[in-house]
Each structure stands twice: as structure tokens, then as C-alpha cells.
Amino acid sequence: MSFATGFHWVQIPYALLTLFIVLNYGMFMTAIVRKIGARVGGRYGIPVWQNYIDLVKNWSLRSKIHHGVMFYLGPVFRLSGGIGLIMFVPTIYGSVMHQNFAFAGDLVLALYFVFFGTLGMALGAGESGHPYSALGVSRGLAQVTAAELPLALAVYALSLQYQTLSITEIVAAQQGGFLNWTLFTNPIATVAALFALVGTMMRSPFDVVVAPQEIPIGPPTEYHSAYLALMQTNRVIFPIAKTVVYMNLFFGGASSWGEFAIKVFAIYMISVVIGVVHPRFRVEQSIRFFLTWGMPVGVLAILVA
Amino acid sequence: MLAITVLVAWFTFRYGAYDPLQLIFGAIILLGGALIFVASFHVRGQRLGFYPPAMLMYAGLAMLIEAQSSFGFFAAWEILTIGSYFLILRGRESEPHALSYILFSLGGAFAILAGFALASGGVQPFALTALGSVADSAAPYVFILLAAGFMTKTASIGLHIWLPGAHAEAETDVSPMVSGILLKAGLFGLWVLVMQMGRVEFHGLDLTHVLVWIGAQSAFLGGLMAIFQEDAKRLLAYSSISQMGYALFGLALMNHLGWLLALMFVINHYVYKSMLFLAVGGVYHRTHTKLMYKMGGLITVMPFTFVSVLIGIIAMSGVPPLSGFGGRWVFYNAIMSAELRLPMVLIFISGPIGFLYLFRLIHTTFLGQLKDEHRALKEANGWLLAPQMVMVAFLLGFALLPGQVLRRVDAYIGGFFPEGQGLEWSSTGAITSQFGYWNPVAIMAVIGVIFVSVFLILIAKNHDAQKVKQFNIVFSAERPFKPQTTHFAWNFFAPYRKALGFLTMPLVTGFWGALTDALHATAAFTRRFYSGDGQAYALHVLAYVTILYLLAQGAMS
Numbered sequence: 131m132s133f134a135t136g137f138h139w140v141q142i143p144y145a146l147l148t149l150f151i152v153l154n155y156g157m158f159m160t161a162i163v164r165k166i167g168a169r170v171g172g173r174y175g176i177p178v179w180q181n182y183i184d185l186v187k188n189w190s191l192r193s194k195i196h197h198g199v200m201f202y203l204g205p206v207f208r209l210s211g212g213i214g215l216i217m218f219v220p221t222i223y224g225s226v227m228h229q230n231f232a233f234a235g236d237l238v239l240a241l242y243f244v245f246f247g248t249l250g251m252a253l254g255a256g257e258s259g260h261p262y263s264a265l266g267v268s269r270g271l272a273q274v275t276a277a278e279l280p281l282a283l284a285v286y287a288l289s290l291q292y293q294t295l296s297i298t299e300i301v302a303a304q305q306g307g308f309l310n311w312t313l314f315t316n317p318i319a320t321v322a323a324l325f326a327l328v329g330t331m332m333r334s335p336f337d338v339v340v341a342p343q344e345i346p347i348g349p350p351t352e353y354h355s356a357y358l359a360l361m362q363t364n365r366v367i368f369p370i371a372k373t374v375v376y377m378n379l380f381f382g383g384a385s386s387w388g389e390f391a392i393k394v395f396a397i398y399m400i401s402v403v404i405g406v407v408h409p410r411f412r413v414e415q416s417i418r419f420f421l422t423w424g425m426p427v428g429v430l431a432i433l434v435a
Numbered sequence: 436m437l438a439i440t441v442l443v444a445w446f447t448f449r450y451g452a453y454d455p456l457q458l459i460f461g462a463i464i465l466l467g468g469a470l471i472f473v474a475s476f477h478v479r480g481q482r483l484g485f486y487p488p489a490m491l492m493y494a495g496l497a498m499l500i501e502a503q504s505s506f507g508f509f510a511a512w513e514i515l516t517i518g519s520y521f522l523i524l525r526g527r528e529s530e531p532h533a534l535s536y537i538l539f540s541l542g543g544a545f546a547i548l549a550g551f552a553l554a555s556g557g558v559q560p561f562a563l564t565a566l567g568s569v570a571d572s573a574a575p576y577v578f579i580l581l582a583a584g585f586m587t588k589t590a591s592i593g594l595h596i597w598l599p600g601a602h603a604e605a606e607t608d609v610s611p612m613v614s615g616i617l618l619k620a621g622l623f624g625l626w627v628l629v630m631q632m633g634r635v636e637f638h639g640l641d642l643t644h645v646l647v648w649i650g651a652q653s654a655f656l657g658g659l660m661a662i663f664q665e666d667a668k669r670l671l672a673y674s675s676i677s678q679m680g681y682a683l684f685g686l687a688l689m690n691h692l693g694w695l696l697a698l699m700f701v702i703n704h705y706v707y708k709s710m711l712f713l714a715v716g717g718v719y720h721r722t723h724t725k726l727m728y729k730m731g732g733l734i735t736v737m738p739f740t741f742v743s744v745l746i747g748i749i750a751m752s753g754v755p756p757l758s759g760f761g762g763r764w765v766f767y768n769a770i771m772s773a774e775l776r777l778p779m780v781l782i783f784i785s786g787p788i789g790f791l792y793l794f795r796l797i798h799t800t801f802l803g804q805l806k807d808e809h810r811a812l813k814e815a816n817g818w819l820l821a822p823q824m825v826m827v828a829f830l831l832g833f834a835l836l837p838g839q840v841l842r843r844v845d846a847y848i849g850g851f852f853p854e855g856q857g858l859e860w861s862s863t864g865a866i867t868s869q870f871g872y873w874n875p876v877a878i879m880a881v882i883g884v885i886f887v888s889v890f891l892i893l894i895a896k897n898h899d900a901q902k903v904k905q906f907n908i909v910f911s912a913e914r915p916f917k918p919q920t921t922h923f924a925w926n927f928f929a930p931y932r933k934a935l936g937f938l939t940m941p942l943v944t945g946f947w948g949a950l951t952d953a954l955h956a957t958a959a960f961t962r963r964f965y966s967g968d969g970q971a972y973a974l975h976v977l978a979y980v981t982i983l984y985l986l987a988q989g990a991m992s
Binding site: 197231234236268269360428432 | 732734735745749752753754755760763764767768770771776777779780783784786787788790791794797798802803804865870871872873874877878881882885886889890892893896897899900901902903905906907908909910921922923924927928929930931933934935
């Protein structure tokens, strides 16, 4: 079985190019999504370049403090997690330039690397000693265990279907018309995975972890200045990185940046559409939700696979 | 010192004679045991009755992996049980737990004895390799008895209730011995069992499938119970149940990668569990508590212990780039050719659950708010730290070059299964299976470069950040001043308890408790015969001799 070959130095500038495109795309996309959310709520919303403004503002703050080594490293872990996830997954199918470092590992690597940033962030936030940070981490971890379960089952069903764990090969198997997408060849697994997509995008009804706006809760509580700038950078690229995984696994991947832009936006909008019209779950409610609705679909997916 | 020399010497002496599987177990038992003995130097003065039982246990373990016949195996099993019992008994409050340990072990030993007796049909000596040729009618019973016996040691769910207390109350350097090393004896037994007997059907039910389910349930419920513990050592003990569940699961999958998975868990579990037990023990010696919510913020006073716990939990949770990820990768490849699919549901959810209790362990002890009474604490004892640092180094090395250890075993296991199911190890570090690929060196390099780059960017900007005092946090309208009320630690995963806590009801404990009560009632009944009257006893002895004589006569004729 032939997999992507080894390493060449030219891959580094190529990977940086991928990162640059994803970063800017993410900056605009998340702003547009926020604007859509605002319009649904009857507000005008932010300008589409607001993310850049925030980034520059946080980056240039002059007062900055730290609580210790792990606190300092937390955002580094977080951003490395986001960038790494992009780097370990091929972004554009069939493009030599945007295979990134996918030769280092397969689907399993992508699934587990998601936790790298989470863990580092949680540790950093923990050292700040702020109880709200720890509270947010506790909620986030508790929720994600249940939310990721349907995805794990869907991925298992999928890898049985294609008999491979290589993302490139899974995408290759879906080429030749949209009816070859996993969405149509294995709709049950796709639905199961979408439970996880909605559950881990930190949007309502599953956003009690960071509880935006009304209470300053969650891991970022104590972070400011360049720390927050790093985390904001991650916040625009990480959802894209995760969506790319979903796109590759269930929606046929993308063979050009145009296709990439449309598909990522459309997939991301699933969680947005659900989010803007639903109130928030408490953590134990979302755990029960995933176990009573998400898990059975996933179980069905692995049984029929 | 002598003990260490003996263990290492015995290992170097026997090194050549082991097959790769024995070699891995042997290395863990002997070299690993020697490493843990280094930690024993932290106790000053004499320790009466520590080294003899410890060496007895190791002797038993060393005999176990070399045993050829059922008698040798059983004798080794008994020796290690006795040794470990006295070791566990040394803990300050471990008496009831040691009792329940020895009860379960004895029960297990009887099951094993009965299993061997049934298998051999009275013929001695009975070679272990002859297990494969047991008559079909007896085979399932032999399998069940032996498996049940071995599973008392691996503390599979249902037979697990002795473990948390026994491991948690044992002494600091005993916990890693009984957790990191002793549990592997049961696994080794199971390994011999499935290796020799293969699949055995009992009324149409494949018994290895039952083992898969037991393994998956142990992995899930052990993890779930671990996240609700307030006691750090109990948390680790429950996590052992979960980890051994994984190993049992891998073993019972009965395919090439499943066995490799079990073996990776054997190695990894020894390293990180010993490391974490030593670390937590070191903390206990300083803070005099094992309750996590009574600690907090210890990172500043015990940085080395923190590093060892950090590496331990990253490795254990399976996050790349450390060695736990290798285990997960092999796991995914192993289940691709598994026959059962439903148990995966439990395994999939127990992965993230492991994440929960591990984060809790590190957060509530080392992060958060430092307590006033802990401000003057010192770093843990150097003798406790030394083996931990060796293990950290090993974990990093094993993460980078797993092939150095696993290659030969992989080839060895390949002898039991059809060709082409194993892994391909390339010289550049890439590892390829039938389904996927993985390159630990590349992963480590990519993550390292990204991490360092981002870190340098942050330093360039925030190198002049001001270090602030403990309570300098953004807190609306009030200024916190008591660590106890600011440290979020007790009942850390409250929502989880609300959603899934019902699964941790002590049903099994209740079952064994009821059984014990029934036994007591029976004992009270038989007490009427054992009345304490000398004449009655004399009558018993006479009756015994007579019956024995009659039986012997019958057997001879």
C-alpha cells in the first residue's frame, strides 16, 4: 500500500502558504458568521474585518501579566494544536502544495491531536488559579467526552467502509460525482458525525463551556494581550481545521480553494443554523442528549457498516 | 541495594533464554522492579519485613514467566500472591484491603488449580503447552476456570473490588510494585491461556468474545469510577482497572494487532502508572494527605514532580506525540479486523473519560490555588524522583522509537496469525499497517517545530510580562483571599455525576458483600460442629482418617 512519501524541504513554505490562506479565510468567515448571528437576532453586527482589529488590539496591549510557566505555555499549546491539526490533514485533494505533513500520520492522528491544544489550554488556565477557568475546563471536558462519541463511532464505520485509515485514500474513494460522497454512501455515519460537529463547535446549545457574553467564564478568563491574540488566532483556524476533517471524511474533500471555501462554509453553517435558534443546554443535559440521540445513530452506523 | 543487584543480575543471566514475549514481561518485572527499588531508598533506617516479601513476589513473578508445567506455574502464582499480600499489608490502613486481596487471590488460585486439574486429568507433570490439546468436552470449563482465576489479578470488572483499597493504602513504593508490575502477572496468565488454547466455544458462545466484553466494561467502568474519586491514589487505582481492561480487550480480540496493543499497554502502563504512583506518593509524604481537594498549586513547590505527572498524563491519555498515542493507533488498526463491534462503543467513550480523571489529577493537586499550609513545602524526596525521571526519559524515547522495543515482538506474534496482518517498520521511523500509517519521528518533529515557533513569537511579545501574586485574578466585585474557597476541586465533574453517576452504584461490592454475609451465616452454622470441644475434634480426626483410608482402599482396588 503506498502512502504519501517522505519529507522535502519545499513542503515547509507550501505548508505555510496553506496556513496563511486558512488563517485569512477563517478571519473573514467567522466574522461573517457572527454577522449572520447578529442579523438573526435583529442586530446590525460587526464589520467583517473585526477579527483583524481585535487581533491587532490584543497584540499591542502594553499591560501584561503571567501566573506561571504553564499559564505562559497554555496559549502556545492551544495554537500549536490548531496549526498542527491543519498540518496533519491534507487540505486540498490532488494538490501537491497543500498535502501539508499528512505523511506523518493518518486519521487516528487527526482525531487524537484535537486534544493536544485542549489539554495544554486546560493546564494553562488551571495555573491561573481562577475558579471560573477550572469550572469551564470541567464543563468542557465533561461535555466533549459525550460529544465526541458519535464521531468516533462514525469514523469507525467509515474506516470499515473504505477499509483504510488514510484520509487521502478516503477522499480519493469519494471522487467522481457528489453521489460518491460519504454523505450519500453512508448517511447514517454522516448524521452521527454531525452530532459531534454541532456539539464541539462551541456554539449554542452546547456553548455553556465558554458561556459567551454574559459571564466571563471558561478557560480564557485570565488571558489577555498576546496570549489572547494567540488564542484568537486559534479560534479562527481551529474550527476550520476541524471542518476540513469533516469535509474530507464525509463531503468528498475539496479539489480547489474555491470548493474548499464553499464546503467549509456550508458545513460550518450547520452548527450556526442550529445554534442561533436554540437556547443553551446545561452540561448534564448535553451529555444525556448525546448519549440518547447521538450514540444510537453511531451504534447503528457501525452495525450496518 | 542487594535486591536491585539480584534482580538485574538475574535478568542479564536469563536474558538470552527468553522469547520476545517473555523478554518484555521479564524486563518489566526485573528491571522495572529494580528501578522501583531505587525509590525505596527514600525510607531511612530499617524496614523490617519489606524486602523479603518484595523479593518473594519478584521471585514468584520471575518463576511465573519461565514456568513450563502447570505445577511450576501454580507454585509461582502462589509465591507471588503471598509476597504481594505481605507487601500490601504493610500499609497503615490497608488491613481490610489486604484481606479482600488475599480472599480474591485465594479464590482465583482455587479456580486456577481446578482448571489445571481438569485440564491435566490427574496426570503430572502437565506441560503448559499441552493446554492446547485438552479434550473438547473439558476445554470450555478449563478456559473459564483459568480465565476467572487470572482475572482476579488483572482486577477485571466484577472481580475488581479488592484493587482500589489495596493499591491506594499500600506504601508509596509498594503501590507501583503491585500496580505497575503485579497486575501484569494476571495478564501474562491470560496470554498463556489464549496463546495455548485459542478460541474455545462454550454452548456456541465464543469465550474470547466474553473476554472482549469484560475488557471493554472494565475499561469503561474503571475510568468512570476513577473520575469521581477524591483520593489521588484511589483515582490511579481505578485507572489501573480501566487500563488493564484495555489490555484484556486487546488480547481477547485474537488478532495480531490486538495482541500488540495489549503488549503496548503492558509496557506503557508499567511506566506511567509507576511514575504517577511514585509522584503522588512523593506529594503524600510532603502534604500528608491523599485528598486532592486539600492540595492545589503545588507546581511552584514541586516542579519536578509536576513534570513527571504531566508527562505521565499526556502519555496515558494518548495525545500525540507521546507513547500513549502509539497504543491508540494500534488500537484503531486492531479493531479494523475485529469480529465484534458493539464493545467498541464502550472503549471509544472510555478514552476521553481517561482524559477527565487525568486532568483532574494534575489540576487539583498541582494547579489552582496553593494552600497556606503548603507554602513552605519542599520538592519530593530525591530517591522518589530519580526513578520517575528515568521513566520520563524512557517514555520520550519509547514515543520516538517504539520500533526498537516492539519490532521483535511484532515478528514473534506474527507466528501465531496469518501473514500480512502485522506492521511494517521502515528505517526512517515510519510504521505502516494494512490500513494506515504513522511516523512518530515526523510527528514529534512537526509538533516540536510548530510549538517552538509559536513559543518564540509569544516570548518576543510577552517576555516582559509581570509575574503576579496568587490572588491577582479578575474576579467581579470581590477579592478572593482564601485558597480553600477559590480552588475549584471538590466534586470536580459534578455534571458528569448527574448524568452518568448512576452507573457507578456499588453493585459488585454489594454482590460480594452479600456473598460474604452468606458465608458468615454458613460458618455460624458449621460452628455447631466445630464446637470447641476437644472430644468432638478427636472424633472429627478419627472420621477423617477413616474416610481417607476407605477412599485410598477404593482407589487402589
